[in-house]
Amino acid sequence: MQLQKLTKARGNEEKRRFDDACGLAHAMELLGERWAMLVLRELAYGSRRFSDLKHDLQGISANVLTQRLTELEARGLVRKTKLPPPAAVQVYEATRWGLEAVPVIASLGKWAARSPLHNPELRMSHVSVVMSLQTLISAERAKGFDARVGFRFGDTSYVTTVHDGALDVERRDADDCDVTFIGSPSEIAAVIHGGAPIEMIKVEGDLELAERFRTLFPLPEKVAVG
Amino acid sequence: MQLQKLTKARGNEEKRRFDDACGLAHAMELLGERWAMLVLRELAYGSRRFSDLKHDLQGISANVLTQRLTELEARGLVRKTKLPPPAAVQVYEATRWGLEAVPVIASLGKWAARSPLHNPELRMSHVSVVMSLQTLISAERAKGFDARVGFRFGDTSYVTTVHDGALDVERRDADDCDVTFIGSPSEIAAVIHGGAPIEMIKVEGDLELAERFRTLFPLPEKVAVG
């Protein structure tokens, strides 16, 4: 009771804390605000500029994005840097430690995708599509599969490398791939995860490889209602 | 623009969605509200009643707890049940699927504990102490260690079993243990994680075993500022 008074007296400096030494409570102080984990997700494969983030996190407003980035920076998860000239634009990137949270939040996503309430029809950012591949790849099915698979989403491309049952991701031009998927994130997700006909998207390169590639990502089973 | 209007028109039925097919976004819809993950954490080792939760989640208000439990129930993570007679009290328990999120949020806690901003001096619930042991145990250090270690926090006890480098937890009377730690959650955490003198707490049983036990849980390294 006195504590609450104190907190209030301190103004909005140390406002809403959990006052709990549990790591999870601290995680919520670091990443618990609305949008925070999604911002971090967007930085998983390299730095991005403000307008990219604003565009890909459809629905976030500029002021909220500014606030999340500022907080994440103050907490050591994100760094604000300038790209080297001649670009010299300002970008945000995840710190090494911030990046270490990415596999954990990806697992959270994998867990949540099993919810009966989950609607995979909604739009996705390209980062989430690529991350879903990295998260859902079946080591068993991908055993012996060795290939470089590219993705072109408008003007952003990714190169993924399947090797040793895992999938590695880089954001860069996909011009040296065995096969490249071209389409919107939702279309590509529908083809790979939803079993939609592959003709829905454009595929450049080894079409047979593309067909095999898209069997490597079994969707986790939905949970029963009870 | 039309979407926002629509959402508003629908009233408070489908208010603040991320409208993102990404699993992580859905995870935030399931567990993203303040306190939600901590409520789930409290249910990790078995059912609890409203007042237990309210007591252990120090700082939560009754109406917020009610709301979180109602939401978690509607989303399939939590179930409201009645204990069999003669107790016949109402309790909340995590569903099987809800429990599957626990290791993930525990990893999130492990990650967050490395933050320079983390303050381990604050109070902890008994669940968080026991969960920290389960999360931080070093398989390497615990190799060959086989013991049943009890914890008594006031009137709540846990029995942990170290076997094959892992730690199993049950919430029940700790009367059949090789050694039992007795104290407050913070004191026990200080002794096991903080290297505080073991005399700070009470230990019943094999004291030498207790000394070895507390070396099994190396704290993850703090991150550097940059």
Next chain:
DNA sequence: CCGTATCCAATAAGATACTG
């Protein structure tokens, strides 16, 4: 174009008192 700052309305959270 890349943000930041400010203002406003709608929600969510918190404190407290109260009921079955």
Next chain:
DNA sequence: CAGTATCTTATTGGATACGG
């Protein structure tokens, strides 16, 4: 004990205007 009801405060999101 297990919540509701009510009131106050804090946070959110959207719009818009502003600075580099």
